Amino acid sequence: MPVIDPKTVPVKTGSIYPEPYASMMAGRSSLRLGDAGGLTQFGVNLVTLEPGALSSLRHWHLHEDEFVMVTEGACTLVLDAGETVMHPGDCAAFPAGNPDGHHFINHTDQVARFLVVGTKAPREVATYSDVDLRVEIEAGKARFTYKDGTDWEGPR
Amino acid sequence: MPVIDPKTVPVKTGSIYPEPYASMMAGRSSLRLGDAGGLTQFGVNLVTLEPGALSSLRHWHLHEDEFVMVTEGACTLVLDAGETVMHPGDCAAFPAGNPDGHHFINHTDQVARFLVVGTKAPREVATYSDVDLRVEIEAGKARFTYKDGTDWEGPR
Numbered sequence A, B: 001m002p003v004i005d006p007k008t009v010p011v012k013t014g015s016i017y018p019e020p021y022a023s024m025m026a027g028r029s030s031l032r033l034g035d036a037g038g039l040t041q042f043g044v045n046l047v048t049l050e051p052g053a054l055s056s057l058r059h060w061h062l063h064e065d066e067f068v069m070v071t072e073g074a075c076t077l078v079l080d081a082g083e084t085v086m087h088p089g090d091c092a093a094f095p096a097g098n099p100d101g102h103h104f105i106n107h108t109d110q111v112a113r114f115l116v117v118g119t120k121a122p123r124e125v126a127t128y129s130d131v132d133l134r135v136e137i138e139a140g141k142a143r144f145t146y147k148d149g150t151d152w153e154g155p156r
Helices: none
Strands: A028-032 A042-049 A059-061 A066-072 A075-079 A082-086 A091-094 A103-105 A112-119 A123-128 A133-138 A141-145 B028-032 B042-049 B059-061 B066-072 B075-079 B082-086 B091-094 B103-105 B112-119 B123-128 B133-138 B141-145
Touching: A042 A103, A042 B112, A112 B042, B042 B103
Parallel strands: none
Antiparallel strands: A028 A042, A042 A112, A059 A123, A066 A091, A066 A112, A075 A082, A075 A103, A123 A133, A133 A141, B028 B042, B042 B112, B059 B123, B066 B091, B066 B112, B075 B082, B075 B103, B123 B133, B133 B141
16 A cells, blocks of 8 residues: 555664764654655655754765755754754755755754655765765665775774 | 745646646646756655646556655545545655556645655656556657557547
């Protein structure tokens, strides 16, 4: 049945980031709606941000387009140029290869949610704007490196 | 700026269907949010259905995944098995190649809206469930045929 019952979709918490970054994602969870519906070409996640939570480290994608629609509460979008508060129905698009990193912060005392869509490229590189970190993802396997491409061994 | 101001996005009306099918799409319009945000890998449209309007002829995609979230009002999803009413926040996924055709009807007297995401495949074939019609789309050009692959020349 194509209709997705969110109650049957497992809540995903945690992060693939190495520490100390994984712990910074506390209060973020998501429902993998696209996977639940059998989609393989793009991911669709409904992300919940508890008060104070971050959606991710601020980042940009080399090969994957990304799209967000806020569905509940207020999500603050952070870019190179600063912050913009987004409300339900507000949308933002992040074309692949644009190096203006983004993430969302819930600066309120209420839960916030957004729907995020991202292409599933065979090989992807995400670069984190505010720390010396990038990740290469291929065949479901993630390799974290510094921005110079050497293996990540801890914050520097 | 990644944030998309819907007020700046042109409202698209009309249909590429041949008649008499194009006229059946009266009351449907959409905002091409993904295009407005510079995305090329998938389309994201916010579709408005006036009372009585259809989202499309009932169809399925051969190569393109599709995902829908209702954002306003009530949208009735029609599949081979019958009708399901969907409300804001309800989602549905239509994996490429699944021949159970779908469309949405606004059976209410209020406007209904949904967000729809679909991959932009280099070549696509959509097949219409309830009429003898299919379309091949390649390089932005659409060729309508009967289901046997011959050129469409009118309803039969």
